[in-house]
Amino acid sequence: MIEPDVLGESEQSATSSVARILSELRRENGWTLAEVSKRTGVSISALSKIENGQSQPAYSVLTRLSSGLGLDFADLLEGKAGRPSFARAARAITRKGEGKRLKNDMGIYRLLSTELAAKALTPMVIDIPPRAENSEPARSAHSGEEFVFVLSGDVIFEMEPYTPVVLAEGDTVYFDAASSHGFYSAGPGGARILSICYSGSNEAPDYLTV
Known part of the structure; x- marks a missing residue:
């Protein structure tokens, strides 16, 4: 199982990364919360709480954000706002306990x-x-x-x-x-x-x- 202190740091990091991405994308594209809500299916009140760091988004909300905003799920958690494409001949190995x-x-x-x-x-x-x-x-x-x-x-x-x-x-x-x-x-x-x-x-x- 995951140690509580490590998990807490991960939760805080993921929450702040998503909040920053939301803020940056809205600023760069001139989107209102209503426009982001329409793109993602996430309510305006939930988006506001996420962006202000008042709420940790559930997995279902994260998938809607990544899909609606055109972001890779992992990149959203890591705070990367680019729109990359899947590389040819790509592979990834995740060792036991990593991720x-x-x-x-x-x-x-x-x-x-x-x-x-x-x-x-x-x-x-x-x-x-x-x-x-x-x-x-x-x-x-x-x-x-x-x-x-x-x-x-x-x-x-x-x-x-x-x-x-x-x-x-x-x-x-x-x-x-x-x-x-x-x-x-x-x-x-x-x-x-x-x-x-x-x-x-x-x-x-x-x-x-x-």
Whole structure:
């Protein structure tokens, strides 16, 4: 698992990077928050909180920002505002324990192959905690498709309009990521999954709002 002090620094860095990118792009292009909201499907109030460092964007919000603004997902977290293209014969090796880290209500994410720009796929290893007693279930919805492989533990997968299902170690699920979905560990010790997301388009669906 990730040590709390290291994770905290990563969260703060990712939040400030996204805030800076938003501010720079709006200034360079003369965009209002309303125009960015229309491009990304993220509400004006959420954009304002992100830009002012008052809110840490969830994964689903980050995917809408990267897609709607034409940025690579990893570059958005790193604070790079360019619009690179995927290089021919490119490759990336991520060693055990390496990768860009972030945390939200769904779990602790480790983003893989972040040095590759303009990827069609976003691979991640996610540590999934048990659902806290009396807490609201964490939910995500983002454009494209998602494939999940359970690396360890038992995971409860919820997705509208289906009933919840338990996925054991070695099980997989492939689904429409635009449908509201969520994961939480079925056991007290947590679980770990490999998630691979495909955006499918640079257009953020109009119905994806915060």
